[in-house]
Amino acid sequence: MPMSKTNKQILLVDDHALFADGLKLILENLDGLDSVTISTDAFAVLSNRETLSQYDLVLIDLHMPRFSGFAFLTAVQTQSIPVTVAVISGTEKKSDIERALTLGAQGFIPKDSPSDELLSAVSSMLSGQRYLPLHWAGEIDWSPVERESKSAQTNLTERQMQVLELMRDGMQNKQIAVVLGVSVSSVKGHIELLFKNLNVNNRTACVQAAREAHII
Structure with a gap:
């Protein structure tokens, strides 16, 4: 699956190691991908901003016990950390998805997505596009930052x-x-x-x- 630029690097942040290992194997099928790194600790990732900014895309779960994806997105947005972050989560709550978008997420990928859809979603976000699954089309406000605070x-x-x-x-x-x-x-x-x-x-x-x- 072609991408606009080679040597892309992805960081996957999820506290479920088995899921993360499986997702890494799927993502490694992307053409032009240099590496997929796994971390189970979002707080530790955030503490090393220099390393964090080297990734082309961070895929993060929302609900993690020590440090949530929401907290991570808030930190990236508030501190203007130069990294693109997207959510991959098992949640189907509209409020969770909209909150993630409000906090600057590039997109949302359900954890139960088929492999081909997941690869297409990640490829599009690596190319600078935003992503939501088709069944959320028209249901999610794609301009949450423009909504009245x-x-x-x-x-x-x-x-x-x-x-x-x-x-x-x-x-x-x-x-x-x-x-x-x-x-x-x-x-x-x-x-x-x-x-x-x-x-x-x-x-x-x-x-x-x-x-x-x-x-x-």
Whole structure:
């Protein structure tokens, strides 16, 4: 399957080693592909930005226990890390897919995709195109960054929304600081303002109040 440029490098980030090994074997059938590297730790990948930026495409799962794909996408977007990221996941939740696109994902590939569709999707994204499976055509907003930000509909700033979403994902202050590229004290300050705005006094109540208000 031809691509516009040779010596492409793909990084696959998934905490299920058996799936990752199988996917690597499939991806190695792509013409012009130089290498496929596997990592089970998205946080470790993020900590080495110089190496990360050398990949032409990062394929990442969304739901991983230590550091989610959402957190990884948030870090790449917020810190302007020069790498293309796409999601390969077993989720079929429209809200998950749209959130990933809002965070800058180049596309979404279902984990149950046939091999030929998967190869075609990866090839197109390596060529700079975006990808969604056909059954999502017309269902997903392909311009999520142009949608009205939820922060504009609330009293929260964009950064507070980011902190809130990462709290919802179960991230602690130090992890949030790494994702957003800010200090831990800055994260604590945003959380204090979230508590004040949502009239709560702990993280669990904060996330619950935000859900009840349909903020997240």
